[in-house]
Amino acid sequence: MNKVSFIAPCYNEELVIEEFYTRLCQIANSYNQYEFQFLIVNDGSLDDSAKILDRLAKEDCRLAVLHLAANVGHQNALFAGIEMATGDINITIDIDLQDPPELIDKFIAKIEQGFDIVHAQRLTRKNETFFKKFSAKVFYRFLSITSTAELIEDCGDFRAFTKIVRESIIKYREKHKYLRGIFATIGFSQSIIKYERDGRHSGQTKYNLKKMLSLASDATLNFSRFPIKLMFIVSTLMWSLSLLYLAKAMISKFMFDTTVDGWTSIIFFQVFFSGVLLFFIALIGSYVGRIYEQGQARPDYIVHYTKNLKKDI
Ligand code: UDP
Numbered sequence: 678m679n680k681v682s683f684i685a686p687c688y689n690e691e692l693v694i695e696e697f698y699t700r701l702c703q704i705a706n707s708y709n710q711y712e713f714q715f716l717i718v719n720d721g722s723l724d725d726s727a728k729i730l731d732r733l734a735k736e737d738c739r740l741a742v743l744h745l746a747a748n749v750g751h752q753n754a755l756f757a758g759i760e761m762a763t764g765d766i767n768i769t770i771d772i773d774l775q776d777p778p779e780l781i782d783k784f785i786a787k788i789e790q791g792f793d794i795v796h797a798q799r800l801t802r803k804n805e806t807f808f809k810k811f812s813a814k815v816f817y818r819f820l821s822i823t824s825t826a827e828l829i830e831d832c833g834d835f836r837a838f839t840k841i842v843r844e845s846i847i848k849y850r851e852k853h854k855y856l857r858g859i860f861a862t863i864g865f866s867q868s869i870i871k872y873e874r875d876g877r878h879s880g881q882t883k884y885n886l887k888k889m890l891s892l893a894s895d896a897t898l899n900f901s902r903f904p905i906k907l908m909f910i911v912s913t914l915m916w917s918l919s920l921l922y923l924a925k926a927m928i929s930k931f932m933f934d935t936t937v938d939g940w941t942s943i944i945f946f947q948v949f950f951s952g953v954l955l956f957f958i959a960l961i962g963s964y965v966g967r968i969y970e971q972g973q974a975r976p977d978y979i980v981h982y983t984k985n986l987k988k989d990i
């Protein structure tokens with residue numbers, strides 16, 4: 678084991694690239710026994726990220742850049758990087774320096790102990806909005822209740838893994854990737870280290886509400902059968918209740934000869950059940966939509982050009 682690849686997705690991060698690169702260089706200089714690759718995936722940035730990356734790559738062949746033709750989102754960009762990385766040890770990391778790259782010491786120590794996957798779990802989140810912290814909490818709680826997989830709470834995509842894990846991960850061909858779920862369920866010997874998550878070095882979060890919701894729905898639909906169970910539970914409740922109601926109506930009719938007073942309850946049930954049914958049709962639709970997308974088998978990303986990457990694309 679003598680090569681370490683840092684894999685970082687980058688979307689409109691012109692303000693942090695140089696600082697990130699400097700921090701990685703400092704680390705590389707203190708580890709003489711390893712060769713380094715800094716693989717940055719430019720996820721269709723619209724700012725000057727591409728220019729900065731190309732300039733740095735020209736002067737340093739350790740810095741490899743994969744320029745994607747369009748923005749495909751954090752998970753796909755990260756996956757593209759994992760596919761291209763050549764390290765014996767690979768470390769996926771955000772470029773905004775919220776994940777301190779200096780944690781490499783602990784990662785390498787664990788891998789030398791024989792672990793194949795080392796997750797970094799956040800103890801705190803500095804400088805993040807109340808909404809971000811709150812939504813993350815709800816998200817991880819919800820997943821831990823609904824998911825069949827043992828997902829690790831408060832664990833993002835900052836982790837180290839060996840070459841054999843990298844080779845296994847790239848065999849996962851699902852369209853809507855949720856890498857945290859894939860890593861948690863892939864097996865091998867895994868370990869967790871804890872760290873304090875820093876605030877963003879500069880710039881703003883690229884995860885807007887829409888991207889967060891889409892990640893949450895990918896996590897739920899890919900790693901939990903809860904939505905299907907929910908349909909079963911609610912529909913059972915519904916028809917049980919309607920049977921009760923029917924019994925009540927029959928008793929009123931045949932024992933007390935009172936006609937069933939109707940309007941309000943009919944309208945209520947009509948609207949209520951139609952709503953529930955539509956909701957479930959939409960749920961089934963989200964699975965069918967995924968089958969459709971998987972059937973289309975479009976590429977996850979298109980490569981525009983690369984710098985310092987020897988691998989064929
Ligand atoms: N990112 C990306 N594509 C996107 C959105 C984000 O490659 O469409 C990258 C971004 O540059 C950063 C990482 O994914 O390196 C995490 O994004 P961000 O820091 O904005 O998310 P947060 O930490 O706020 O959850």
Ligand code: MG
Pocket residue numbers: 771773775877882
């Ligand atoms: Mg961030």
